[in-house]
Amino acid sequence: MFAYDTRRFQKIATDLDLPAFRLAQVRHWIYKSFTGDFYEMSNLSSGLRDILASKYYVTNSHVVAAKTGDGSVKLLIQYPDGAKIETVIMGYRDWSSACLSTQVGCAMGCTFCATGPMGLERSLTSEEIAEQLWHCCHYAKVNSLKPIRNIVLMGIGEPLANYHNVVGFIGKANAPELFGIGQRRITLSTVGLVSQILELAQLKLGITLAVSLHAPNDKLRNQIMPISCKYPLQEIVAACRKYTEVTGRRVTYEYLLLEGINDQGSHASELAGLLRGENCLVNLITFNQVPGVSFRPSTNVGSFQRRLAQAGLNATLRRSIGQEIDAACGQLRKGFPE
Ligand code: SF4
Incomplete structure (x- = not known):
């Protein structure tokens, strides 16, 4: 750039x-x-x-396709080496949010995700991530969308597996002479890489850390998120507690509700037990159908949320947008589907 x-x-x-x-x-x-x-x-x-x-060029990458619908826009961005990723602009009443990718592909292999089976091609540099943000800001301006005020690092890739580039990007996104987006308006989502969470805590940034939990016990989590074999839930929760102690920032736990897999009353009770006493927010997410993935959206969302609330947990249901254009959570990939 x-x-x-x-x-x-x-x-x-x-x-x-x-x-x-x-x-x-x-x-x-x-x-x-x-x-x-x-x-x-x-x-x-x-x-x-x-x-x-x-x-000179303003950016080295280009938007090669755009798809709109359902209050969101999905951009396909190509870098000079030919690598392509997707990024999404999500429209809200007063602002827009940019959901950015941090890697080309992903090595984590989550079974509910369109990117999971593709594997990792390479990580993106801090500058390449920033170019996605610039393209979102440019697109929003040219198309009279609400300006980009928020960033969620929840696109393709595991941000903490690309730690230094992601931290570098956050600095540039926040820099007043560049994008000037407040740290509190930036959310980083991770499957829960424990040592990187602890390292990130020491930077004392004001960003929100969102951890993709998706299961209340290790056995089930290992089945749907193979990478979690390396990171037991107790260690992840302990690292998040430390993160909150050091930064003063409450951690969000993301929980994707999959019909008959992790959405039963017993799962809600187990989750409440795991997070009892933690200063956290549980964000429930409805599953978006992904071609080739057999999971189905839960029909038990309301009662799951009520059970968590009865157990004293703060639990919200995330509004899912972008389903019409395969831009919702877990639906992004390295190129637009044919
Ligand atoms: S959900 Fe995120 S971490 Fe898991 S495979 Fe998909 S992109 Fe990677």
């Missing part, structure tokens, strides 16, 4: 012999007005616009 970091900003200023304020104007066009064309930067001289357009 153009002038993404201080080093590159200074190099462009030196190469073009430009005063810093002039380059800051360009950066303002790109990161505040989401202008993708140097020729639209009306307070620059035509000579400078020519030079910028001949030497």
